[in-house]
Amino acid sequence: MVNVTVLGAGAWGTTFGQVLADAGNNVTMWAIEPEIVEGIRDHHRNAVRLPSVERLPENMTATGDRAEAVRNAEIVVVAIAAQAARKALADFRDLIPSNAIVVSLMKGLERGTNKRMDEVVREALDLPENRFVAVSGPNLSKEIAAREPSATVVGSTNPYASAKVANACSTNYFHPFTSNDVIGLEMCGSLKNVVALAVGMARGAGYGENTAAMIETRGLAELTALGQAAGADPKTFSGLAGVGDLIATCGSPLSRNYTFGSNLGKGLSVEEATRVSNGVAEGVPTTDAVVSLGDQLHVPTPLACAMSHVLHEGISCEQMLGELFGTEITAE
Ligand SMILES: NC(=O)C1=CN([C@@H]2O[C@H](COP(=O)(O)OP(=O)(O)OC[C@H]3O[C@@H](n4cnc5c(N)ncnc54)[C@H](OP(=O)(O)O)[C@@H]3O)[C@@H](O)[C@H]2O)C=CC1
């Protein structure tokens, strides 16, 4: 049993907090909104971000006070929207205990810098590599909040840190595997969201399994090429965090990215799809970062480029798919 603090009481932060509490830990959620803090602390409920759960565990509380939130934390979990993480974490830089492990649940690349969340978290907190852990896998929050069986990957270059976090989040319905490939986990989690936008768009436009399978497979090839160029272990892409998360995210209306894409495919504008999104669709800002990282690493990113034309120029689903085909016939 350890003291764990989760920064960000969104859908996944709150769900992962419940997993940690079910595993027997003392869990403190930190959130900005007083309504969310009071809901969790006084009524064991997050009606704003996780209304499907009637009552969160008794060993789960919340505070809006940053210092109080992390004072006794042995593990600090970051579950903040990726584009807001650097700024939000700056306020915790001098507060997190010097021996605490910091875990990122986030799936996105930072727009403007093209940095992964392991880089952003470590820079923002001035955190050494051996205290950083990434968690990534096919983890649709609503299913895990209902305690449906699922697995994830807990990655760190420090095996002691990954083992400690894996032990802390292991329950009879949530099974963690460990890995030392932090870069692979980060790249898989971030890039599959861009693929899910495209699959969702094709589904929303009315296309079926073949089109979805084509986008997912070409997306996996793009994800693998860029991930390897960034330093990832190719094995990670065929695991839970790679293919596993692609299957879950690209196949479920519970995914915000899939749903965002689906709404675009049905004819909504980016602004309209943003307005009706039930939480952050990380693939939207991450698309630009993937295109830019591809340029930087000299890796073609046709799917991310096509999605960026959808997001910025409003091209249709047919045009997006046309860009994926390209003009030449090439070897697969
Ligand atoms: N939902 C899921 O199934 C999964 C999500 N993830 C990843 O986890 C991360 C969080 O997702 P999730 O919890 O579902 O997202 P939500 O959209 O439900 O919540 C986003 C969280 O980020 C916080 N946030 C946004 N801006 C700021 C800011 N400026 N300062 C502080 N906090 C801020 C929000 O706080 P506030 O409530 O105050 O707006 C909220 O707690 C994402 O990167 C996502 O890709 C990973 C696996 C599964």
Ligand SMILES: O=C(CO)COP(=O)(O)O
């Ligand atoms: O990462 C997820 C599932 O593994 C959640 O996907 P969304 O962020 O698209 O909801």
